[in-house]
Amino acid sequence: MAKLPSVPTGDDLPIVVIAGRPNVGKSTLFNRLVGRRQALVADTPGVTRDRKEAEATVRGRRVRLIDTAGLEEAAPDTLYGRMRASSESAVAQADLVVFCIDARAGITPADEHFAAWIRRQGRPVLLVANKAEGRQGAAAAMEAFALGLGTPLAISAEHGEGLSELMGEIADRMPPEAPPEPVEPVEYGEDGEELDERPPGPLRLAIVGRPNAGKSTLLNRLLGEERMITGPEPGLTRDSVTVLLHDEQGPIQLVDTAGLRRRARVEDGLEKMSTSATIEALKMAEVVVLALDATLGVHEQDLQIARLIEREGRCCVLALNKWDAVEDRIATRQAISDRIETSLAQMRGIPVVSFSALTGANVHKLLPVVRRAHEVWNKRIPTGALNRWFEMMLERHSPPLVSGRRLKLRYMTQAKARPPTFILFGTRAELLPEDYQRYLVNGLREEFDLPGTPIRLLLRGTR
Numbered sequence: 001m002a003k004l005p006s007v008p009t010g011d012d013l014p015i016v017v018i019a020g021r022p023n024v025g026k027s028t029l030f031n032r033l034v035g036r037r038q039a040l041v042a043d044t045p046g047v048t049r050d051r052k053e054a055e056a057t058v059r060g061r062r063v064r065l066i067d068t069a070g071l072e073e074a075a076p077d078t079l080y081g082r083m084r085a086s087s088e089s090a091v092a093q094a095d096l097v098v099f100c101i102d103a104r105a106g107i108t109p110a111d112e113h114f115a116a117w118i119r120r121q122g123r124p125v126l127l128v129a130n131k132a133e134g135r136q137g138a139a140a141a142m143e144a145f146a147l148g149l150g151t152p153l154a155i156s157a158e159h160g161e162g163l164s165e166l167m168g169e170i171a172d173r174m175p176p177e178a179p180p181e182p183v184e185p186v187e188y189g190e191d192g193e194e195l196d197e198r199p200p201g202p203l204r205l206a207i208v209g210r211p212n213a214g215k216s217t218l219l220n221r222l223l224g225e226e227r228m229i230t231g232p233e234p235g236l237t238r239d240s241v242t243v244l245l246h247d248e249q250g251p252i253q254l255v256d257t258a259g260l261r262r263r264a265r266v267e268d269g270l271e272k273m274s275t276s277a278t279i280e281a282l283k284m285a286e287v288v289v290l291a292l293d294a295t296l297g298v299h300e301q302d303l304q305i306a307r308l309i310e311r312e313g314r315c316c317v318l319a320l321n322k323w324d325a326v327e328d329r330i331a332t333r334q335a336i337s338d339r340i341e342t343s344l345a346q347m348r349g350i351p352v353v354s355f356s357a358l359t360g361a362n363v364h365k366l367l368p369v370v371r372r373a374h375e376v377w378n379k380r381i382p383t384g385a386l387n388r389w390f391e392m393m394l395e396r397h398s399p400p401l402v403s404g405r406r407l408k409l410r411y412m413t414q415a416k417a418r419p420p421t422f423i424l425f426g427t428r429a430e431l432l433p434e435d436y437q438r439y440l441v442n443g444l445r446e447e448f449d450l451p452g453t454p455i456r457l458l459l460r461g462t463r
């Protein structure tokens with residue numbers, strides 16, 4: 001009798017357990033990481049989930065993911081009892097516990113209780129502050145420092161923010177991979193390939209701008225013959241439309257621009273890009289190209305869109321379109337730069353590319369600039385270099401007196417990238433006046449070459 005080929009059971013995969021009190025977004029995160037709408041997400045805490053375990057691929061590495069939310073209902077009937085029982089066996093076998101809190105709710109007694117218990121289990125923990133979307137998100141997330149589980153990683157499972165960084169952090173914490181046993185040489189070859197060499201996901205790009213700036217024309221130029229509109233997919237909102245293109249560095253995914261929507265919904269020919277559509281596109285993008293009609297100069301509405309991009313923490317590339325129709329190019333360029341410099345100080349050094357989407361002239365310059373902006377946005381500065389610079393800055397200008405007493409600033413660390421976010425620790429650091437904060441942010445930008453990206457500075461008072 002022929003022997004059946006052995007099916008890989010996945011039993012030896014590293015185990016990643018998502019834990020936390022009910023309703024912090026564990027299932028939502030689970031769904032995101034698994035990449036399919038598998039678990040049921042509901043507003044009511046403790047709703048029965050039909051799915052609590054799945055395989056997921058994180059940066060090319062297969063892991064077994066366990067959502068402890070799915071285990072709650074079988075447990076003893078107090079909140080702590082349920083949390084504990086649901087997690088006990090899962091955490092015991094975990095290679096990594098992803099401990100979630102709700103950044104919007106802040107740290108609750110249940111979080112503290114649960115965190116203390118998790119710490120006692122002695123498993124590696126990654127602290128995640130979920131629901132940290134938008135501008136306030138990262139700051140709210142930092143409250144979770146108090147749990148003593150390390151630096152919190154701010155994410156929004158629902159809006160898809162911070163997920164790529166989270167996957168990187170998870171992958172970094174996985175045990176070294178055992179070399180696969182070459183039982184079935186063919187399978188072995190296939191698997192081996194994927195492990196380390198899989199590129200990180202495509203760069204996500206949005207093109208935004210006022211109506212008639214030339215977004216659709218630019219889109220068509222970028223796509224050329226290589227057009228491939230794809231439907232809704234995990235990681236993006238339900239009705240989003242995406243397009244993939246490629247440059248030498250790999251795939252670029254264009255997300256949810258009004259132009260795309262217009263192509264996808266032919267009947268909706270008059271759709272204009274509303275503010276909410278712009279925000280939605282921004283949330284899904286990493287880099288945002290803000291397209292201007294250069295013959296019209298910079299309008300207040302363009303600045304408003306740029307501020308939205310800053311608020312959402314995305315990096316921005318300014319595209320001066322219709323360059324073919326500009327008469328005095330030098331004067332136009334200068335006028336636009338001046339306006340940006342004075343009106344968008346918070347994104348100083350924003351990259352500017354001029355081209356004609358209509359004729360195609362210089363459009364090829366756009367994507368390299370987008371790639372470079374993406375690198376800046378992703379940049380991590382080593383703590384040592386950061387603090388050497390910081391001391392120099394303190395010497396050059398001592399921190400000001402606040403109600404008669406000098407603030408004692410101690411050190412800085414970069415809490416996260418995407419956008420670069422720094423925490424400044426010091427006695428009464430939270431009182432640091434804005435002009436000194438600006439001095440530091442501008443200095444960071446220059447010293448560490450961070451043009452154009454939003455930079456966040458969070459102040460942490462210590463005693």
Ligand code: GDP
Nearest residue numbers: 022023024025026027028043069131156157158
């Ligand atoms: P669980 O009980 O920890 O598994 O939490 P769920 O995944 O069921 O999420 C609880 C609620 O929080 C649901 O209403 C989600 O839609 C919502 N939620 C999850 N992630 C986020 C997020 O990133 N931001 C916001 N604002 N809400 C979220």
Ligand code: GDP
Nearest residue numbers: 211212213214215216217321322325356357358
């Ligand atoms: P959208 O509303 O931002 O998508 O703008 P469209 O792509 O529909 O373009 C609006 C108008 O500007 C159309 O008539 C285009 O032909 C025109 N247009 C777009 N790009 C250029 C350009 O580079 N130069 C010139 N002269 N016209 C352009």
